[in-house]
Amino acid sequence: MDILENDLDMTNGxxxxxxxxxxxxxxxxxxxxxxxxDVSHQNGDDSMSNHASKKPVKTERDSSPSKQHSSSSSSKxSSSxSSSSKxxxxxxSSSSSKxSSxSSSSKxKDGSSSSKxxHSSSSSSSSKxKDGSSSSSSKxKDGSSSSSSSKxKxGSSSxSSSSKxKSSSSExKSSSSSSDKHKDRSKDGSSSDKHKDRxKxGSSSSSDKHKxxxxxxxSSSSDKHKxxxxEGHSSSNDKHKxxxxxxxSSSSDKHKxxxxxxxxxxKSSSSSxSSSDKHKDxxxSKPKESxxxxxxxDKNIEIKKxxxxxxxxxxxxxxxxxxxxxxxxxxxxxxxxxEEPQDEPMSxxxxxxxxxxxxxxxxxxxxxxxxDDDDEPLSARVEKVKxxxxxxxxxxxxxxxxxxxxxxxxxPVKKxxxxxxSDTSSPEKGKKKKKKEGEEGQxxxxxxxxxxxxxxxxxxxxxxxxxxxxxxxxxxxxDHVMTQAEKEKITDLKKCRFNEINDYFKxxxxxxxxxxxxxxxxxxxxxxxxxxxxxxxxxxxxxxxIGNFRIEPPGLFRGRGEHPKQGMLKKRIQPEDVIxxxxxxxxxxxxPEGHKWKEVRHDNKVSWLACWTENIQGQTKYVMLNxxxxxxxxxDWQKYETARKLHKIADNIRENYRNDWKSKEMRIRQxxxxxxxxxxxxxxAGNEKEEGETADTVGCCSLRVEHIKLHEKxxxxxxxxxxxxxxxxxxxxxxxxPTAILNKHLHDLMPGLTxxxxxxxxxxxxxxxxxNLLTEADDNVNAKLLSYNRANRAVAxxxxxxxxxxxxxxxxxxxxxxxxxxxxxxxxxxxxxVKAAKADYKATKAxxxxxxxxxxxxxxxxxxxxxxxxxxxxxxxxxNKEIALGTSKLNYLDPRISVxxxxxxxxxxxxxxxxxxxxxxxWAIDMADEDYQF
DNA sequence: CGGTTTCACTCAGGGTCTGTAGC
DNA sequence: CGCTACAGACCCTGAGTGAAACC
Numbered sequence: 001m002d003i004l005e006n007d008l009d010m011t012n013g014x015x016x017x018x019x020x021x022x023x024x025x026x027x028x029x030x031x032x033x034x035x036x037x038d039v040s041h042q043n044g045d046d047s048m049s050n051h052a053s054k055k056p057v058k059t060e061r062d063s064s065p066s067k068q069h070s071s072s073s074s075s076k077x078s079s080s081x082s083s084s085s086k087x088x089x090x091x092x093s094s095s096s097s098k099x100s101s102x103s104s105s106s107k108x109k110d111g112s113s114s115s116k117x118x119h120s121s122s123s124s125s126s127s128k129x130k131d132g133s134s135s136s137s138s139k140x141k142d143g144s145s146s147s148s149s150s151k152x153k154x155g156s157s158s159x160s161s162s163s164k165x166k167s168s169s170s171e172x173k174s175s176s177s178s179s180d181k182h183k184d185r186s187k188d189g190s191s192s193d194k195h196k197d198r199x200k201x202g203s204s205s206s207s208d209k210h211k212x213x214x215x216x217x218x219s220s221s222s223d224k225h226k227x228x229x230x231e232g233h234s235s236s237n238d239k240h241k242x243x244x245x246x247x248x249s250s251s252s253d254k255h256k257x258x259x260x261x262x263x264x265x266x267k268s269s270s271s272s273x274s275s276s277d278k279h280k281d282x283x284x285s286k287p288k289e290s291x292x293x294x295x296x297x298d299k300n301i302e303i304k305k306x307x308x309x310x311x312x313x314x315x316x317x318x319x320x321x322x323x324x325x326x327x328x329x330x331x332x333x334x335x336x337x338x339e340e341p342q343d344e345p346m347s348x349x350x351x352x353x354x355x356x357x358x359x360x361x362x363x364x365x366x367x368x369x370x371x372d373d374d375d376e377p378l379s380a381r382v383e384k385v386k387x388x389x390x391x392x393x394x395x396x397x398x399x400x401x402x403x404x405x406x407x408x409x410x411x412p413v414k415k416x417x418x419x420x421x422s423d424t425s426s427p428e429k430g431k432k433k434k435k436k437e438g439e440e441g442q443x444x445x446x447x448x449x450x451x452x453x454x455x456x457x458x459x460x461x462x463x464x465x466x467x468x469x470x471x472x473x474x475x476x477x478x479d480h481v482m483t484q485a486e487k488e489k490i491t492d493l494k495k496c497r498f499n500e501i502n503d504y505f506k507x508x509x510x511x512x513x514x515x516x517x518x519x520x521x522x523x524x525x526x527x528x529x530x531x532x533x534x535x536x537x538x539x540x541x542x543x544x545x546i547g548n549f550r551i552e553p554p555g556l557f558r559g560r561g562e563h564p565k566q567g568m569l570k571k572r573i574q575p576e577d578v579i580x581x582x583x584x585x586x587x588x589x590x591x592p593e594g595h596k597w598k599e600v601r602h603d604n605k606v607s608w609l610a611c612w613t614e615n616i617q618g619q620t621k622y623v624m625l626n627x628x629x630x631x632x633x634x635x636d637w638q639k640y641e642t643a644r645k646l647h648k649i650a651d652n653i654r655e656n657y658r659n660d661w662k663s664k665e666m667r668i669r670q671x672x673x674x675x676x677x678x679x680x681x682x683x684x685a686g687n688e689k690e691e692g693e694t695a696d697t698v699g700c701c702s703l704r705v706e707h708i709k710l711h712e713k714x715x716x717x718x719x720x721x722x723x724x725x726x727x728x729x730x731x732x733x734x735x736x737x738p739t740a741i742l743n744k745h746l747h748d749l750m751p752g753l754t755x756x757x758x759x760x761x762x763x764x765x766x767x768x769x770x771x772n773l774l775t776e777a778d779d780n781v782n783a784k785l786l787s788y789n790r791a792n793r794a795v796a797x798x799x800x801x802x803x804x805x806x807x808x809x810x811x812x813x814x815x816x817x818x819x820x821x822x823x824x825x826x827x828x829x830x831x832x833x834v835k836a837a838k839a840d841y842k843a844t845k846a847x848x849x850x851x852x853x854x855x856x857x858x859x860x861x862x863x864x865x866x867x868x869x870x871x872x873x874x875x876x877x878x879x880n881k882e883i884a885l886g887t888s889k890l891n892y893l894d895p896r897i898s899v900x901x902x903x904x905x906x907x908x909x910x911x912x913x914x915x916x917x918x919x920x921x922x923w924a925i926d927m928a929d930e931d932y933q934f
Numbered sequence: 935c936g937g938t939t940t941c942a943c944t945c946a947g948g949g950t951c952t953g954t955a956g957c
Numbered sequence: 958c959g960c961t962a963c964a965g966a967c968c969c970t971g972a973g974t975g976a977a978a979c980c
Contacts (some may be wrong), residue, residue, distance in 0.1 A: 526953095552970065560947090560971060606942065614970095620941065621970080635944085684945095687974060756944085756974060803947065812963075880970075884947065891945055914966065 246850060430629055444543045448630040449637065449923040459607045459631060461580050465537035465546065467589030467597075468610050468623050469530065471553035471572060506606065537625070538586070545626035546609065551578070555791065557616045561695035565616050577612045598789075607631050627890075628919035637923055640894040642752045642934060643761035649750050650761070654679065656749075671745060674700050678758050681723075682798050687754035698725050700755070763795045763892035768934040770794045771901050786872050788912060793879060796889045803884035816874045823867045830860040890912075895921035896928035904930035 106480030109762050252415060354511040393416040453460070481504045490496060515523075534549045557565055561909045575595035582588060590596050598612075608622035625631050646653075653675070677683045686699020698707060707725030714720035746753040770791030806812070840851035889898075897911075899921070901910045909918065909925060918925060 340964085548969070550969085558971085563971090608942075611942090617971090619971090622942070624943080632944095637946090685974060696971080706962080754975065801946080806964095808963080815963095887946055916966065 048608070067718075133458070230242050307745065333470065337395050445922060446544075446630060447926065448633065449927065453634070458607050460583075460604050461540050463537060463539055463609065464586030465549075465582060465589060465606070465609050466534045467580055467591070467799065468549050468578065470551050470552045470575070470592060471532050472616065474554070475573075539625070539629065539631070542630070544629040544631075547626045548622050549623055551612070552614070552621065558696065561697065563695045564692055568616050571615045573612050573614075576791070578610055579612065580610050581606065581608055628922070634925050636920075639757075639760055640764065640896070640934075642757050643764055643894065645750060646753060646761040647765065647934070650679075653749055675746075677761070678755050682759050682762050682800070684759070759799060760892050760894075763799055763888055764894040764897060764934045766795050766798055767791050767893045768897050771897065775901070777905075777907060781907055781911070782869060782872060784875055784907055785911055788901065788907075789876055789880070789885065791885055792885045792889060792893070795893060796883045796885050799888050799892060801884045801887045802882050805881055809881060812877065813874065815872065820870050820874060823863060823870060827860065827863045827867060830856065830863055834860055890917070890920070894934050895924035896932045897934050899928040900930050900932035 019567070070602055118231045212896060371836055442658045481500050530887035535546055536543050537546055538544075551573045553572070555570050557563075557568045557570045559566045575591040576598055578591075578597055579599045580597050581603055583602050584605075588600055589597075608624050610623040611620050613620050627633075627636075657672040657679075660668050661676075663669050663672070678685070683700040686702040688702060689697070698704065703723070707723055709722035709724060711717075711720040711722060714722065746755065746757075772786065774791055779787065834853065837849065837853040841853045844847075898912050899909060901907070902912055913921060
């Protein structure tokens with residue numbers, strides 16, 4: 001239903017306004033450039049990245065580079081760079097656009113352009129022009145998206161969205177965008193194509209070749225792409241397009257897209273560029289930073305901060321503190337890093353897994369015990385069994401392990417590694433173990449990181465759970481809202497008006513909101529019961545939370561971006577569709593009455609508890625454990641260890657890929673460029689996707705020509721490569737390098753190394769560097785936290801984690817500003833009082849007067865402190881307008897860096913991680929001391 | 935053996951819920 | 958003390974990655 005509602009709205013929403021025309025106009029101005037291609041590479045690569053720096057980050061870096069492009073890319077270009085670096089940004093934005101769609105576009109563009117706002121238009125736009133043709137504008141996607149997007153928000157919709165963007169003012173933008181979207185929609189079908197088209201156009205020709213790009217040779221697919229691409233391009237447009245994509249995805253729009261683009265852009269725009277710039281810049285910058293830099297340096301990159309900085313500037317006011325600084329070079333980074341003693345542990349990995357192996361088997365048995373009482377809730381049973389099991393386990397394990405190890409073969413299982421490492425790092429731990437317990441009254445903490453790992457591939461020895469919960473039954477609409485008779489008359493949904501349904505659900509939502517306290521409490525109790533019963537499982541003798549124990553309810557599939565399957569009905573999942581996975585000797589979950597499971601299996605080589613296949617894309621959905629579980633924690637730990645290992649060979653890899661840019665074999669050159677992008681711009685690998693089945697997004701290895709523009713000159717910068725693609729992130733150029741090959745190459749360089757490790761590595765490294773640069777010993781906790789957030793922000797920009805501008809962002813900022821103004825007035829007033837008191841004291845020299853004077857002074861100081869705090873808050877909020885810190889914090893930043901920082905500077909960990917995060921990173925909180933360096 | 939498909943996860947960000955500060 | 962607005966926590970599920978399985 002909800003969905004329906006949304007959809008409906010969307011439609012309505014569609015109104016898009018803006019027009020392509022506007023966009024075009026803008027574009028023109030810019031004029032594209034792009035073409036240029038060739039060229040020079042000379043420059044450094046880094047440049048690309050840099051720009052980015054949208055915000056704060058300072059980037060720098062640089063490098064040289066050059067060549068590569070050429071090679072790779074098609075030739076064409078050559079150089080480039082990216083200003084893009086940011087490209088990322090841009091893209092994202094695009095995406096974001098979705099929602100808002102409209103606005104977005106403009107925004108996007110801006111954004112995209114990025115960076116610099118100004119330009120924004122320009123160049124890109126120009127490119128886009130093509131689009132013009134493309135008209136794309138229509139953007140298809142967008143359109144759709146827009147709509148969708150609209151939906152969501154809609155209501156206000158459009159505006160709202162726009163508003164968001166708004167700021168930017170982009171009003172036009174917004175409008176435009178929206179309009180575009182709409183249009184697109186219309187097109188719709190094509191929409192996606194549209195995007196593409198646009199691209200193409202722009203670049204088109206050349207692009208075509210590229211196209212081939214793709215994987216293979218390119219060619220083939222390319223066409224498709226091409227088409228899409230063609231059109232568009234105009235840069236700005238493109239961006240839009242991208243967004244558009246998003247757009248289409250209406251939903252997506254909402255989510256991501258919006259966030260990204262739209263908002264950003266919008267904001268930026270509105271806020272001005274600055275903000276936008278920031279984003280962009282940031283992005284860009286980061287990448288660079290990370291990337292190569294070190295070496296590179298070559299380039300120069302002007303990039304650096306670039307324009308973006310301004311943005312920051314804005315913020316600055318308040319905050320003052322530091323901006324994100326970048327150091328340039330990566331590599332250089334320094335020695336500090338090197339230290340990492342810890343790393344070593346990893347090495348151990350190599351060590352014989354054997355050790356690890358052991359444990360495995362034994363467990364199973366334990367399970368048995370549990371089985372006992374079925375009726376009791378799992379949690380209860382767990383308690384009983386746990387203790388017992390634990391004891392047994394330990395003994396058994398250790399014993400077994402030893403034995404096994406010896407025998408084992410050893411594969412170098414990662415896990416093992418991890419553990420070992422850990423051990424290394426903290427040998428003593430063992431002892432403490434139990435003591436601690438959970439912070440908040442939780443049962444006890446299972447200090448799994450102090451235990452030995454299991455055998456290779458074995459995920460658990462005993463697993464018992466109650467199975468998933470199914471979606472509540474469908475509640476038909478009441479007769480007065482849509483009647484059966486009406487249903488029979490329907491021949492074309494497009495001719496229907498769903499206002500009544502929409503109103504009905506709004507009403508229902510309102511009713512729900514207005515429930516009495518008692519009702520809410522009762523419902524909460526009920527949910528707690530369910531959580532207790534179905535939300536946990538017994539995992540090797542310990543109670544672990546399940547991440548998603550509710551089967552996804554039926555509804556209309558939205559997808560993100562311009563998803564071709566948008567609007568399809570996601571069917572209700574029945575027990576007959578669900579496969580249960582648990583221990584043979586556990587209490588097998590019972591299917592709802594009258595039903596049976598599709599299958600019950602006992603595979604301890606996988607971590608899922610249940611799975612089913614969804615009907616939209618035929619994908620398997622899994623029920624898995626919560627992020628705080630051992631299973632997830634071990635994997636997380638391992639991930640960061642792999643990233644730290646990369647640090648040890650990063651310089652080598654960078655040197656190698658730079659050398660490879662000169663290879664006679666195109667394949668090698670392409671691979672080198674792809675790697676460079678992954679390293680410097682933190683692009684995702686970009687695996688192949690089935691066309692027509694999903695939204696048209698790309699990553700490093702699936703970039704198409706249309707996604708890149710080369711500028712000999714771009715806003716005072718020479719040889720700029722402008723990446724403009726949809727995709728979650730953005731950027732990049734070439735596509736010919738199949739991921740598999742790239743990963744194989746990486747694997748040869750370091751076991752466990754894949755394209756995504758670079759993202760983790762550069763993200764964590766950036767955090768470490770930024771924290772080292774920004775943190776000042778004399779700062780108070782609030783100031784230190786601002787520094788932390790800025791460091792985190794630098795990473796988010798690098799990874800292109802954008803979000804839609806919060807709905808009430810402007811209002812909230814206004815409120816904050818009025819508080820600041822009020823505080824300033826109060827200070828003014830206080831100053832007067834101090835002055836008067838001073839005069840009084842001077843005249844009377846009375847003790848009382850002195851007392852009053854001191855009191856007034858104190859009051860003034862307090863007010864000034866409060867003012868600073870408010871200003872810092874405003875700065876932080878503003879800088880974070882379109883940036884999502886959560887994703888990087890949760891997935892890319894080695895928690896030990898943050899924990900060590902907290903310990904070193906005496907900042908409570910609670911200020912950095914909430915309870916859920918502390919649970920997830922308990923292993924890191926326990927093992928990292930203040931000296932830990934990534 | 936190489937390309938393709940499938941499986942199993944990790945990553946993501948919007949939406950909703952919840953607690954709480956401020957009025 | 959009750960109400961409202963806000964911010965943060967948590968939920969949900971789509972999207973992307975990469976290794977293993979399959980052909």
